[in-house]
Amino acid sequence: MQKYRGSCHCGSIAYDFTAPEIDKGLRCNCSICVRKGAIMTAFTVAPEDINIQASGDSLSTYQFGLKTAKHHFCNKCGIYTFHETMRKPGHYRLNIGCIEGIKSLELPVEIFDGASI
Template identity: 40%
Template sequence: MLEHQGSCHCGAVVFRFNAPLITEAMLCDCSICRRRGGPLTTFTLSPDALKIEAREGALRSYKFGTEIATHHFCDTCGIFTFVETRLTPGEYRVNLGCLDDLDQQALDIRSYDASAL
């Protein structure tokens, strides 16, 4: 297991988690994910596994449509950091673009049907 660290652009939201070396990623095809871009982890993390440190008021959330998935972002810089998916409420997929020292170009990235998440 490796410790992975990441943050939003301005550093108001910082997070870390332990997971194996990340070699795969997924692109969700829902309307918000298509617009914001960025690959997500193929695995989910429990609230205990995802350690989040955010300045007071910095972490915001957005729901749309069925309001089942919750998209979390930084209120200061607007960067999307993670999402709670509708099939695994309370668990998170991380925006891999926020991770320090991860080469997104080296990832095996696959598209996923949003209704399956």
């Protein structure tokens, strides 16, 4: 397990978490992921393994459909930082582009067929 740190673009939302090594990414073709276009962690992080600091009311949440998943973003800079997944409610999948020291565009990427669920 490794320690990682990440933040949105303006720094209003910062977080650290413990996870396996990030050696690949995940993209998804569902209606929201295909619009965000982010490369996400292939694993999910349990709530006890992530520590989130958000200044003021910067952390906003978007929900749609069944409203199981929580899509979090910074309402100052607009960046999607992480979401709580539909398949594992309360567990986080993170935007790798926000994580320090990881070159998200250089990782092998898996495509998840979320559109067919």
